[in-house]
Amino acid sequence: MSLSDPLSWNIDIDRFLNLLIPPPPWRWIPYPIAHFFGYRKTPPKALGNVLIAFWAFIGIFCGVSLIEGVSSHIPSFRDHGAPLIVASFGAAAVLEFCAIESPLAQPRCAVLGQIFSSIIGVGIAKLFAMSPRAEDLRWLSGSLACAAATAVMIMTKTVHPPAGATALLAAVDKSALALGWFLIPIMMLGAGLMLAAALILNNIQRRFPVYWWTPEELTKRRRPDVERTSSGAGEAEGKRFTPSPTPSLEGQSVTEDGPQILIRRGLLQVPEDVYLSSEEKQLLESLSNRL
Structure with a gap:
């Protein structure tokens, strides 16, 4: 790396990962099914903001309700005192049902960003819990968790703003601290359910995702x-x-x-x-x- 050239300070992990990721299999999947995974033979027609607002309302309502409904019927969630839904999924719903063409809303970011951030947030919270002054240093653990999660998301190309809130909650919220590592499967399930709802509802008149892994x-x-x-x-x-x-x-x-x-x-x-x-x-x- 050259210190005099800012562009040389760039690490693109996709140069290596893309060699391992297979191309999309849409040609081998029946088109009615591939349609709901974002595949289009022709570009979709643009919609007015009234229809976008309508589908965003339906999508967010159904996506959030789906996570809450499933979570309320899982015994292990009740045993651990898990919330019906983690608050960061509210922001994720806005991205995945409103700004569906944004790179921040694509599946790679929406799912992996949440998982990475929950792991980092819980891990940092556990490290600070080992200190006798853990309660006094909670403010520091929260800022460090959010900052570290953001840095990891940048380096892995999984930037998802709601995931920053997930890392912060994992380090400072009392209910999240009580969950510990159990927060990770909660986030994995929620991200998967949100994505499933987005694939169904966003592909009725729009197109989602624009890409799954990379453009x-x-x-x-x-x-x-x-x-x-x-x-x-x-x-x-x-x-x-x-x-x-x-x-x-x-x-x-x-x-x-x-x-x-x-x-x-x-x-x-x-x-x-x-x-x-x-x-x-x-x-x-x-x-x-x-x-």
Whole structure:
């Protein structure tokens, strides 16, 4: 890493994980079923805010009710004094039924973000509980849990704002502290039920998720390295590099008249219906500046 180049301070775990993740299996799944997993042969039509508000109301009501109803009928939840629902699922419901195109609402973030944060929050709470001044230092454990969970979510590309609240609750809330490690299966179940409701209700007139793991193309093998001759100072001639994976349209129709990204010197235009990760935008902007 070069101290003088801020962009060099970047660790992309997907460079390694994406090699292990299989591509979406939509071509082998009947379309009526794949439809409710977010697959589309053609892009969905845009809806007015009245319909969006209607489906958000129905979705949030059903999603929250589903978690509360299931939790109330699990004996082990009652035995541990678990709440009907963890408060952070209220914010998660808004993301997963309202801002359904946001990267923060996609399944990878919505599920893994909550799990990672609950583990970190409970773990930090347990560490502080070993101190005789645990009660006086609870404020510190809460801030550390939220900060650590956020850092982990950034590094794992699972940023989910409600999960920050989960980590905070795990470290400072008395009922969450009493649950201890049992909070983790509670969050896993709640995140799974919320996702299941979102898959059914959001796909009636809209599309969810936009992607499951990443907007980038998933292939089992990395593409062959491409030779290039570097002209920058200090770089060895013939340095090899691997091109960044291209975004996956996941079922959208691709024609000559489809969405196009325009790159000119100092100009980058990306259609609103094309999602690019921050890394992809940085790459395209750097190419634009070099033209």
